[in-house]
Amino acid sequence: MIDRKTLVLAAALGSAAMLLGAWGFQYLGGMAPCKLCIWQRYPHGAAVLIGGLALALPAIRYLPVAGALAALTTSGIGVYHTGVERGWWEGPSTCTSGDIGGLSTQQLMEQIMSAPLVRCDEVPWEMFGLSMASWNAIVSFGFALIWLAAARAR
Numbered sequence: 001m002i003d004r005k006t007l008v009l010a011a012a013l014g015s016a017a018m019l020l021g022a023w024g025f026q027y028l029g030g031m032a033p034c035k036l037c038i039w040q041r042y043p044h045g046a047a048v049l050i051g052g053l054a055l056a057l058p059a060i061r062y063l064p065v066a067g068a069l070a071a072l073t074t075s076g077i078g079v080y081h082t083g084v085e086r087g088w089w090e091g092p093s094t095c096t097s098g099d100i101g102g103l104s105t106q107q108l109m110e111q112i113m114s115a116p117l118v119r120c121d122e123v124p125w126e127m128f129g130l131s132m133a134s135w136n137a138i139v140s141f142g143f144a145l146i147w148l149a150a151a152r153a154r
Helices: 004-028 035-056 063-086 105-113 132-152
Strands: none
Touching: 004 035, 004 063, 004 132, 035 063, 035 132, 063 132
16 A cells, blocks of 8 residues: 555656656747646646645645646646647637638738737647647546545555
8 A cells, every 4th residue: 555645746746747848848849838738737836836735744634635636627628728639629719720711801810910829729749649738638637546545545
């Protein structure tokens, strides 16, 4: 049986690794993040902070549940982002190309000129047919399970 401290450490370090990976793709790989990519980073940062608090204050039993909620939040954003990338649904209008049907030439030009530099509906990198957003959704769900196991552990 794995103890609570080890599980919290694993989940928090996992989120830290995800953040480091994202920054690596951004700063070393030259892949600028889109708006939804940035949104996925915030819950990982929260999970790292929650992990630190849970290790420093083990008597606060609800902290691993908060960590699980952070992991589930980034996982959910990853699922949403995957759907935007795959065209299953539209993403935020400030992040995707949107529907151009019925636009006048002037409106189309305004949309082109105000388009984001990095679009949320394009997949810049994938492995085994899954985008970074998809991998984030899957791995973060696993972190949520680890956080929940920590909540149950002694």
